[in-house]
Amino acid sequence: MSIMPTIRLRGGNDLIHAARQLRKITKELHDAFDQAEIPLVIGGIDVSYNIHPEGAFRSHYQFHLWALAPYEAAQRGRAKLHELFPSTYKGQASAWVSEKKFDGRRSGYAYALKTEFVKRCTAPAHENSDGRLIRQNTRDKPLTVEQECRLLVMLHLLGPRGRLFLHGAEVASSGENRELAIRVSPTDEK
Numbered sequence: 001m002s003i004m005p006t007i008r009l010r011g012g013n014d015l016i017h018a019a020r021q022l023r024k025i026t027k028e029l030h031d032a033f034d035q036a037e038i039p040l041v042i043g044g045i046d047v048s049y050n051i052h053p054e055g056a057f058r059s060h061y062q063f064h065l066w067a068l069a070p071y072e073a074a075q076r077g078r079a080k081l082h083e084l085f086p087s088t089y090k091g092q093a094s095a096w097v098s099e100k101k102f103d104g105r106r107s108g109y110a111y112a113l114k115t116e117f118v119k120r121c122t123a124p125a126h127e128n129s130d131g132r133l134i135r136q137n138t139r140d141k142p143l144t145v146e147q148e149c150r151l152l153v154m155l156h157l158l159g160p161r162g163r164l165f166l167h168g169a170e171v172a173s174s175g176e177n178r179e180l181a182i183r184v185s186p187t188d189e190k
Contacts, residue, residue, distance in 0.1 A: 001041075001074055002096040003065045003085055005029065018154045022162055025063050032084045033069075033167045036077030041167035042182060043067025044111075047154055049147050050120045061154065062120075065165055066111055071101045117151055119143050 005025040022045065033041050043066050051059040069077075078097040085095035102108055119141040128134050143151065155163070164171070172183035 001043075001065075001067050001069060001081075001098065003029065003032075003067070003081065004094045005063050005065070005085070006094075007063060018157045019162065022063070022158055026165065029065060029165065030167055032081060033077070035084065036080035038069050038073045038077040039168045040073070040184060041067045041069045041165065042169055043165045044114075045158070045163050045165050046114060046117070047151060047158075048117060048120045049143060049151060053121060061151070067165060068102055068108070075099075117143065117148075119147065 005028050007021050007025055007028075025045070029041075033039075045063055045065050048062050048064055049059070050057075050062050074097050081095040081097060087094060121141045126134055161171075166182065169182050169184050
């Protein structure tokens with residue numbers, strides 16, 4: 001699943017407050033998953049730099065959650081997540097829950113805590129031959145040096161534990177090897 005919380009940062013002084021904003025976002029996400037009755041969510045929070053070439057919105061840094069959850073619970077909670085995270089600019093989805101089950105590939109896990117970022121440039125909507133409105137983002141634009149530096153500062157302020165999102169789970173030691181593991185918290189379900 002993918003969720004874009006409502007909080008955006010414009011840069012500059014906003015970067016100083018990134019950790020505080022992340023706490024607000026984390027609370028917003030936990031509350032949403034509780035309301036959607038999704039007991040287990042494991043993922044990562046990243047930050048993108050979003051622009052619109054025609055100035056339809058002000059350029060900003062956007063937090064974004066990419067996460068995995070039990071398939072049945074995610075499907076049941078889909079409508080509630082759409083209600084809690086309504087579409088943004090001209091109908092762009094803020095909450096997306098896949099209709100497919102996770103295939104278990106490592107790339108799915110790795111994407112949640114990626115370390116390389118690009119500029120997301122929103123392409124203006126256009127109609128296709130059927131008259132349907134088509135929206136898309138292009139993600140292949142490189143960041144400027146200044147944008148990259150601001151993003152790196154923000155990610156540093158958040159730290160790896162700040163980027164890891166666990167709902168209904170916690171980080172735990174897996175034994176003598178001092179490896180970290182994710183331990184699922186017990187639930188009241190029977």
